[in-house]
Amino acid sequence: MSGRRKGPSTTRQELLDAAREVFADRGETATTREIAGKAGVDPAMIAHYFGSKGGLFRAVTSLPIDPADLVAPVLDAPREDAARELLTALLTGWDAHSSVLSAVVRSATRNKTLAAQMRSFILDRAVRPVVGRFSPDPAEVETRAALVASQAAGLILARYVLAWEPLASAEPSWIVDHIAPTVQGYLTGPLPASAG
């Protein structure tokens, strides 16, 4: 297999695809030999394209967008538009990079390091700053952030990863119209008495 001739962009992409699978299965203990074997290329190609196994791991798990940049404009939105702006930012960012981001979600369901990283991207860098800006009470930020993130994660899973209709094919504006009231309630509405 390692004798096949491939163009550089194909080899690089095949290494990324193979590494995503192997890291998800076995974590950072996966060897360059395993990854190269799965990709059907010479292990030396990993050093060539990514410098090291660590460089390949960072390439696999880095996002094409920074969630903090994506939600930055939401922080300036009027309070009553916060959920619409947040969902629009989420859908715009995801629609532009859905295949890479969906691969990250698939990997995160199988690997604790990647799950923690996905939590950090979604909760720490995107959702919590927005919730912190609009929550009526600082003591409620963690609860509200988890609720917003649960609806956002379900939308992502249904629309992009599992391709459930009508969510998979709906226009972003349709999604925003239908889901923003939920997210706005989680952001700024009353919480049950048991809320922390």
Added chain:
Amino acid sequence: MSGRRKGPSTTRQELLDAAREVFADRGETATTREIAGKAGVDPAMIAHYFGSKGGLFRAVTSLPIDPADLVAPVLDAPREDAARELLTALLTGWDAHSSVLSAVVRSATRNKTLAAQMRSFILDRAVRPVVGRFSPDPAEVETRAALVASQAAGLILARYVLAWEPLASAEPSWIVDHIAPTVQGYLTGPLPASAG
């Protein structure tokens, strides 16, 4: 590896674990040799425990509960309690079988057949019957079902698969208190004018 001695329950479980991974990666074209190799057991053990590769596939993808049984009592609930009853049924069923069901979700994110099956379990057998019972307008059932399923799927992903706090450790009643208003809105509340 195939020379190791193992107890029958260990071998059976290792075959199930290996098959879940291999089927998710390669679909039903995966061979018994690959699955047995990943489990480190003799391929003949597949015939012994599961009859055939098809039997093993069914064992891997069958749920320990029928979602239709789980939601049957919800159909008799008062309209205003429908969401609370549906979420309680979902959490009760999932809490009792979370490791198997989380494995099914992980596999479904990687394999189209399993994704379609998960869609069928959640949407066709659990959510749509409940929505059909309580939706004010039959023309809105598909939209309402997708919205309910997106929040339910996000809750499952956050609580069970990614283990996000505070959802991962919260009491079922806390989750119901916080998320039932959303689900009740999707079931029986007004939809935006663009709704089908």
